[in-house]
Amino acid sequence: MPVPAVSFEFFPPQSLEASFRLWDTVQVLSPLKPRFVSVTYGAGGTTRDLTRDAVATLHRHSGLNVAAHLTCVRATKEETMEIAEGFAAAGVTDIVALRGDPPKDAGRFTVHPGGFRHSVELIEALAATGKFSIRVGAYPEKHPEAASPTADVEYLKRKFDAGADEALTQFFFDTEHFLRFRDNCAKAGIDKPIVPGIMPIENWKGIRRFATNTGTTVPQWLDEAFDKAIRDGRQDLLATSLCTEMCTDLMAEGVDKMHFYTLNKPELTRDVCHALGVKPDLQLENVA
Template identity: 75%
Template sequence: MTTPDVSFEFFPPQSLEASFRLWDTVNVLAPLAPRFVSVTYGAGGTTRDLTRDAVATLHKHMGLNVAAHLTCVNATKDETLAIADSFAEAGVTELVALRGDPPKGQGAFSVHPGGFANSVDLVQALAERGKFTIRVGAYPEPHPDAADTAADVAWLKRKFQAGADEAITQFFFETDTFLRFRDACDKAGIDKPVIPGIFPIENWKGARNFALRCGTDVPAWLDDAFEKAARDGREDLLATALCTEMCSKLIAEGVETLHFYTLNRPELTRDVCHALGVAPDVTLENVA
């Protein structure tokens, strides 16, 4: 089996305890030599400053290739581009450009006065800066605001045409979900990388609720599997086996790169990566 390239997504810390958790997560996963690590925004841009601080710290002190999330929410075009420029000034030239979720309780996304209307406009403006590697989101199952998968594919193509370099998908629970989406992208003439987003299941109840909010299909067999595993106290073993099996199938189908949503809980992601043959680089261990 071909050993995949990997990347990891982190949350910015919002407390002292969360800061220690992020630092521990980075120390566990950095030795796996990721292509990059990304740091998210909260809904409505609520962690914008925390994201900036976390990105700068990881880039400066950990020597990691860091990609900062950037959204259209709650900021004018000038404010958003100023944030992007501040990342570049700090040496961070990789961005994950997203429309972003509305603030909690707001409901549907609405355009900020003077702000970017959507992710395509944001990508185009960033591309015109000429100094960023731009990644975007992709949805193998219909985005809550999209009519269907065909509409998602068409919108993804527009983001690539606007200047995006790569896409990272929303997570999914069945391999065929991604493979069908990849086929649809190929048929639509998309020839840039579409990277599957992998979500190791640390807690099934939490993962299930998160999936339903994101519009991700939850197969009945997963409910049954985790219910049985819980009776035997084998949830972690099941989660590791399921995630490793899905990644192995993706690799067998020609996928060369995997992006892991870690939720700042690194152990399961690390174990899956080890099972896939992603070995620690001894020169990167104990990087702190």
Template identity: 75%
Template sequence: MTPKISFEFFPPQSLEASFRLWDTIQVLAPMDPRFVSVTYGAGGTTRDLTRDAVKTLHSSSGLNVAAHLTCVNASKAETLEIAENFADAGVKEIVALRGDPPKGAGKFTQHPEGFANSVELIEALAATGKFTLRVGAYPDPHPEAPNAQADVDWLKRKIDAGADEALTQFFFEAETFFRFRDACAKAGIDGDKLVPGILPIENWKGARNFAKRCGTHIPDWVENAFEKATRDDREDLLATAICTELCSDLLEGGVNKLHFYTLNRPELTRDVCFALGITPKTVLENVA
């Protein structure tokens, strides 16, 4: 079975990064994604860049674009105004998140007039009736969660608040997702609402640090394999093989949707899509 796919990008912060984003879109848009999303930086630092990138993508690419929206450093009124601006621009999909604290802050602090958490944000957005809402989910325990069940319980609250779908944090073994899906099913969460987040590993050192920051378990065999591949200058071959095998295992386990964290570097994601039997269907003409 050929999966339905989606891609995540981050907003460019320089002219060079803008060209890289457009190049990424040109490479991946022909894969016919369900949607593409554009992230916020920690502490909401790229809020304006995200807004501009989302509107530009929506107007020029023909892609279904989802905007990330967080609770960080903004009042409820400001946050909902941003959402209204997206709706007015024709953007009807939002990835609603609490958001990471600013670098060095240590922990999330609620704005005096802002949303306390993602559940409050989702409830407010759902009340407008204007958006498809996606949220985050954590197959490995979130760094702030006391245990794995707490993440399941919190996701249930988000679904009950009006979330349509959950995009998971990345993980390295399919069994991690399957255990999480089973726990969600026991909590009354429909497994079809769970979309595995996939990170094609462009750079092992960076991915390793990212995994440690977000609480993703790194199996010993992955660590050892990348150490050897890095020495032999075969990192890309290993990354493509591991990512393709992970996706294949998920599909064999009943998954039919995959969400790729592209890091605005499309080649590895494209190669994995090809390996999964996803063939180009569309060509962008208006993005420049």
């Protein structure tokens, strides 16, 4: 099978120690020659300035193609587009355009006065500038706020019609969820790339809690497998094996691109990529 093209997601550091961890993560993963790396916003736009700083720093010093997350939360349309124009002026022309999660104490998303009402409006505004390559989110399982799985597919089609170039999915534990979603998107006339989001399981309890909050199905066998592996001290081995197997299954179904959510912990992602045949550029590795 052909070796997949990979990309990685990071989150912006909020302390000096976290800054070193982010740079270490970049150093470990950059030799794998990712298509791009992305830097997230926190819930409610809480890390907007940190994201902007991290994107600018990585763009200047890492040699990687950096994509900035941009959301509709807590900002007017003018403020949001000013941030986008700032990215463009700095040479960052890849945007991951999202509605964004509400602040943790808000419950549901609320439109900011004068702000974009949803991601489609943001995508239209970014596309109208002609300056950006636009990626968007997609949900193999129903988004917690969506009326139905069909509504999710229809909304993704609206994002592409508005000017998006590629979709990155929420993570999942069962490849059938992604494959079924991909088939339904094709039936709906979507012909642009839909890239599966892959979450290597660094910490099962934390990832499980995150999965519950995002509506991601957790199979009972996975709970049982990690309970036993944690007791035996083999959770990293299990995580690497399961993630590699899932990615291999996706590759067998024609998936040629994967987006890894690293949580700024690069070792497991690196090991899975190596197992998939994504080999490091030795010159870049020596520089790192």
